[in-house]
Amino acid sequence: MSTKSNPIAARFERAFDAEIRSRFFKGLEFAGPDGDPGWFGPGSAVWYVHSHLPTVLLGLVGAAYIEGLDPSISWMAYDHSRIPERADGIPTGGIDPEGAAVRLGHSLSFFIGTAYGSTATAERLARTVRAMHHTVKGTRPDGLPYDADDPDWLRWNYATVVWGLATAHERYHRRPLKGADLERYYREFVRVGEALGGTDLPGTKAEVAECLESYLPRLALTPIKAFGTGPNLRDSKVKPWEPGSPFMDWAARDMLPQWAQKLALYQPPNPVTLRLRRSTLWLVLNGLHDATGPLPEFRQAKARVAGGVSAPVASTAPAAPDPVLTRQEVEATA
Template identity: 85%
Template sequence: MPSNPIAAKFERAFDADIRAKFFKGLDFAGPEGDPGWFGPGSAVWYVHSHLPALVLGLVGAAYIEGLDPSISWMAYDHSRIPERDEHGVPTGNVDVHGATVRLGHSVSFFIGTAYGSTATAERLARTVRAMHHTVKGTRPDGLPYDADDPEWLRWNYATVVWGLATAHERYHRRPLRDIDRYYREFVRVGEALGGTDLPATKAETAECLESYLPRLAVTPIKAFGTGPNLRDSEAKPWEPGSPFMDWAARDMLPGWAQKLVLYRPPNPLVLRARRAALWTALNGLHEATGPIREYREAESRVAKGAWAPVESTAPTAPDPVLSREEVEAMA
C-alpha cells in the first residue's frame, strides 16, 4: 500500500470500485518477459499511465460516439446507461450506476490491453467482439443497426482514439510531442476488435470523424442526457452524467460537433479558469497517486525478459456465436 495518504486512499477506492469488479482474471504480473501488445517505451504505455486523463478521454469518446443515431439506439436498447422505470421504459435521465459500470469496463479494457499480458489483451478483445456480435436491432425509423458493421466499427474506433488522444494533449502535464505515434500504435486495438481501414494519424482521425457528419444527429436520447437537461443530475462532479463532466466532454469536441450539440463556451476568462482548474485537478491526482499497480506489475514483468511483440492483433478466425448471458459471464 502506498505511504502517501492520498495515494493510499485512491488505491483503496480503485481497488474496491474498479479493480475488484472489472479486473477479474486479468494478468499483469506474468508471464515473464511478455511485453503484451505494446511494451515499455510505447506511446500507449505513456498515454494510458495517466489514469485521470484516460478516464476523461473515455468520457469524451462516449459523448461524441453517441452523436451517431444508431449508437444512441444501441444504448437505448442494449445498455444499462439509460435510467429506466419499473416497466423498463427509459426516463430520459442517465443511470449513474449503469454509466459507472460502463466506464469501469472501459477502464479495465484500455488498461488491460495496454499493460496486460498478450493473452490478457487477446481475452479482452474477444470479449468485446463477442458483445458486439449480440448488439443488433432496428431503430424507430426502420433502419437496422449492427455493432459488427464495418462503418460503425470505424466510427466507434475514431471516437475512442480521438477522445484518449485529445484528453492527453489538453490535460497531460507533459503530453507527447509526436501524438501521431500514439495514433499509429493504437490502430492495433481497433484491428483486434474487427476494425478495418482505420485512421492512423491525428489528421486522418479528424477527417474520419467529420466525414460522418451527414449521418449524425442529436437524438432525443442524446438531448435528454446533456447540457441544461443535466441541471438536476444527482451525479457527483467527477461522475458520468454530471454537469461538469458533460461540460468537459463538450468542451473537447471539434468545432463542427460543438455546433451540432449547441455548445456555447463561457466567456474566455471563465473558460480558461475552468480548463486550468481541471488541468490542476487531473495532474494533481496523478502526481499524488503515481502509476497504478497494474502498470508497475507490467514493468516488472517485462524487465525479466524480452519477448518479441505480436505482429498482428486482427482476428484470424470467426468468433463463436454466444448469447448475451454467455458473453457477460466472460467479463
C-alpha cells in the first residue's frame, strides 16, 4: 500500500525506516532464499498476528510491564540494560530515551525477524539474544542472585511475551484470531521460546495465564517499577504514543490480569472513560495499520514463498552450547 497520499502514514514510514529499520534490521534477510518458510511460513498464525505492527508494539509494551513485576527482572534491567538513565555510571531513577529506543529497536527486529525472516536470519537472531542472556548475571540488593539463563526466568519471560502479544492482538486488532486459531498462535510461538533456551513452556492461552499467576508469590512492585508507573509519570515529557508515557503506561496496566492490576495498584477509570480510552486506542492502532499496510518485510516474505515452500526446520531448540562472549562481543555481532 502506498503511503504517499497519507501524510501521517508517510511520516510513520520515514520514522520507522530512520529510527528502527536502518539501525536494527541490518543483515536480516527477508527476500530470500526462495521457498524458505522461515520458522513459521505462510498461513501461520504468527504471520497473521505480527503483520499488524501497531498491536505488536503495544503487546511488547504490555509484556515489558508485567515482566518487570519480577524483582530479578527489575534488577537485571537496572544493572545491565541501557534503559535506566545514569550519571557517572550510577542510575538516577529516570529513563534514558536513547536506551529505551535501542531496547525497542532490538525487540522489533527480533520479533519481526523471527516471524518473517529466513531460517538463517531467525537462527542468527536467537543466537544473539541467547549470547546476551549469558552475560546477564548478578546479585540483587537483598542478596539473591539472578541469572538470565535460569530455566524459571526463561519460562516467566516467555510467558510474559506471548501473553502481551496475544492480548494486544485480541483486544485491539480489527479482525483478531479467536478460538482454535488464537490457540494456534500460542502453540506456534513456543518455537521462539525454545530457540532462546526455554523448556517446559506453556502452549495454550490457559496454560500461559496459569503460568503467569503461579509466579505471583515471588513478584513485587520494586522501587524501580514504582518510580516508573502510575501517578509518578504524571509530569512525564514523553510523547503519548511512546513507551514510558502516562498513556502507554495506562494501556499496559489496563491489559494486565486482575491479580497483576492489584499488584500494580491499578485503578481503572469510570466505565465511560474506560470505554472511551479503549475505543480511541483501537481507532488509532487500526487507523495507523490501515494507512501503512503490512511492513515491507512481511511483503518480502510473502514473495519469497510465492512459488512454494521447502520443509521447515524440525526444531528451533539450541543444538549445541553457545560460545561464551563478552557483552562487547555480543553487541558487535548484533
